[in-house]
Amino acid sequence: MSQTxxxxxxxxxxxxVGCHACVTSCKEWNSSGSAGPLTDLNPYGANPTGTFFNRxxxxxxxxxxxxxxxxxxxxxLHCEEPPCVPVCPTGASYKRKEDGxxxxxxxxxxxxxxxxxxxxxxxxxxxxxxxVMTKCTLCVDRIYSETLPxxxxxxxxVLACPTSARIxxxxxxxxxxASIAIRERSGYELMPEWETxxxxxxxxxxxxxxxxxxxxxx
Amino acid sequence: xxxxxxxxxxxxxxxxxxxxxxAIAFLDFPAQIFSSAFLxxxxxxxxxxxxxxxxxxxxxxxxxxxRAWRAAMMWRTSWLSRxxxxxxxxxxxxFIAYLYSCTSQIQTWLWFxxxxxAIVLWVCTAKIYQCIRFIQEWSHPTTVIxxxxxxxxxxxxxxxxxxxxxxxxxxxxxxxxxxGIAVVLLFMALNLKIWIWRRNRELRPKSNLASATGIKxxxxxxxxxxxxxxxxxxxxxxxHQTDRFIRNLRRIILxxxxxxxMILMSYAVSTPSTLLLSLALLxxxxxxxxxxxxxxxxxxxxQNLYYQRVS
Numbered sequence: 427m428s429q430t431x432x433x434x435x436x437x438x439x440x441x442x443v444g445c446h447a448c449v450t451s452c453k454e455w456n457s458s459g460s461a462g463p464l465t466d467l468n469p470y471g472a473n474p475t476g477t478f479f480n481r482x483x484x485x486x487x488x489x490x491x492x493x494x495x496x497x498x499x500x501x502x503l504h505c506e507e508p509p510c511v512p513v514c515p516t517g518a519s520y521k522r523k524e525d526g527x528x529x530x531x532x533x534x535x536x537x538x539x540x541x542x543x544x545x546x547x548x549x550x551x552x553x554x555x556x557x558v559m560t561k562c563t564l565c566v567d568r569i570y571s572e573t574l575p576x577x578x579x580x581x582x583x584v585l586a587c588p589t590s591a592r593i594x595x596x597x598x599x600x601x602x603x604a605s606i607a608i609r610e611r612s613g614y615e616l617m618p619e620w621e622t623x624x625x626x627x628x629x630x631x632x633x634x635x636x637x638x639x640x641x642x643x644x
Numbered sequence: 645x646x647x648x649x650x651x652x653x654x655x656x657x658x659x660x661x662x663x664x665x666x667a668i669a670f671l672d673f674p675a676q677i678f679s680s681a682f683l684x685x686x687x688x689x690x691x692x693x694x695x696x697x698x699x700x701x702x703x704x705x706x707x708x709x710x711r712a713w714r715a716a717m718m719w720r721t722s723w724l725s726r727x728x729x730x731x732x733x734x735x736x737x738x739f740i741a742y743l744y745s746c747t748s749q750i751q752t753w754l755w756f757x758x759x760x761x762a763i764v765l766w767v768c769t770a771k772i773y774q775c776i777r778f779i780q781e782w783s784h785p786t787t788v789i790x791x792x793x794x795x796x797x798x799x800x801x802x803x804x805x806x807x808x809x810x811x812x813x814x815x816x817x818x819x820x821x822x823x824g825i826a827v828v829l830l831f832m833a834l835n836l837k838i839w840i841w842r843r844n845r846e847l848r849p850k851s852n853l854a855s856a857t858g859i860k861x862x863x864x865x866x867x868x869x870x871x872x873x874x875x876x877x878x879x880x881x882x883x884h885q886t887d888r889f890i891r892n893l894r895r896i897i898l899x900x901x902x903x904x905x906m907i908l909m910s911y912a913v914s915t916p917s918t919l920l921l922s923l924a925l926l927x928x929x930x931x932x933x934x935x936x937x938x939x940x941x942x943x944x945x946x947q948n949l950y951y952q953r954v955s
Contacts, residue, residue, distance in 0.1 A: 439859075449870070474873040483950055484868040485853070487861035495867070496859055500950065513775070515715035515725035534714055537707020540724050542880060543645065546778045546851065548947030551876035557707025614858045617946065619850050620778050628858055 434625035444497030451586030503624030663799015883941035901931025
């Protein structure tokens with residue numbers, strides 16, 4: 427792991443309630459911020475479709491009655507070895523050296539979609555109206571903003587989360603809240619088999635183990 | 645993956661042009677057999693036209709075609725960028741060869757350049773797909789071999805047709821040997837395709853729901869993908885056809901791309917007629933379009949693990 431900064435999100439699956447507040451706040455900020463607009467097609471029709479940087483997906487694990495519902499928010503994971511970057515023919519897709527954020531230069535993108543094929547997570551979406559590839563920017567226009575109050579210089583999804591399931595920080599700084607959470611609560615990566623080394627991590631559910639332990643005790 | 649017709653037409657047309665150029669370079673390289681008139685009035689113009697049509701088709705795949713020139717920038721890392729350079733280079737070399745064929749004979753170095761640039765373009769085109777390591781159907785050396793072999797078969801069939809269309813007596817007629825070689829090439833391509841399909845059938849996906857979500861439970865299923873109206877993720881990474889359609893298309897591919905042209909070319913060994921040869925070429929090209937469609941359709945992308953149930 428290099429010594430430079432790597433900003434990322436650490437998402438706590440114990441407390442995510444699947445409310446989609448991160449999805450809508452992301453859409454709101456990124457439609458009005460410097461990355462926007464995130465186009466919606468047919469928004470009031472029968473089959474609305476649109477560009478989103480962030481999704482909350484729901485999974486069910488276990489066999490009834492011992493099941494649990496797990497909400498999994500998923501946006502670009504800002505991989506340490508992003509497979510989407512080297513394949514870009516124009517250089518529009520790049521990973522910033524200074525903070526590890528993977529970005530698309532919308533003025534250079536030719537909309538060939540090759541990077542989206544090269545992302546195993548499906549984190550990139552071609553904007554139907556602008557015909558360029560779009561993805562989570564980790565709210566790069568918020569976190570370095572000098573006009574916002576310092577407490578708001580975080581990604582919109584992090585600020586919106588009512589249960590504080592999203593921790594934002596530098597995962598290369600061992601003392602950051604994000605790094606400590608990964609270390610102490612066994613944070614893991616999605617699809618580790620492809621060695622993309624996602625910067626975003628997930629904190630596994632511990633509630634079922636706790637319930638199980640309590641049952642065994644009583 | 646969702647097959648896109650611009651890419652299907654692009655890869656099949658340029659592949660055929662590459663095959664044609666490779667074939668005439670390969671035959672004429674050791675000893676001159678084609679007349680200058682045939683090369684300058686038939687072979688090179690047809691190759692250039694196919695390459696130009698392929699190039700045009702490729703633009704329809706871009707969201708922002710006016711910025712296409714930028715695609716040549718990242719040749720150090722991107723096979724797509726290398727392809728964007730290799731295609732105009734092949735066109736330029738073909739055009740130079742065309743100019744030479746108008747005035748004089750084509751020199752050895754020019755034939756040699758044509759052979760090399762045709763191969764380079766095949767490698768670049770196929771590597772675009774082969775280098776995506778998590779699309780396991782593509783991530784195998786047979787991707788390059790298949791693109792090359794089918795370029796050769798279509799180019800060879802085209803050359804046979806062009807020779808038989810050439811009425812003057814200054815060129816060798818389509819010989820039984822050439823038709824025989826077409827059958828051999830088609831047979832090799834058929835075996836490769838069957839091998840690839842068998843390999844695809846036996847592939848075990850490296851990613852599964854457990855690795856995609858990290859949730860540790862043997863009984864795991866998606867209950868909502870988080871959206872109901874569809875998105876880029878639900879459109880781009882699946883072919884949107886039924887299993888029955890795929891099964892039937894596989895049969896059509898076997899028949900049109902390989903078996904029917906092999907039968908027609910076997911007849912052409914003894915009685916080479918323009919009608920027979922051009923029919924074989926047309927059926928083969930139709931089969932090739934289906935084959936390329938299937939190449940994209942049968943590629944399974946791991947992102948689909950996240951998009952299994954609407955709600």
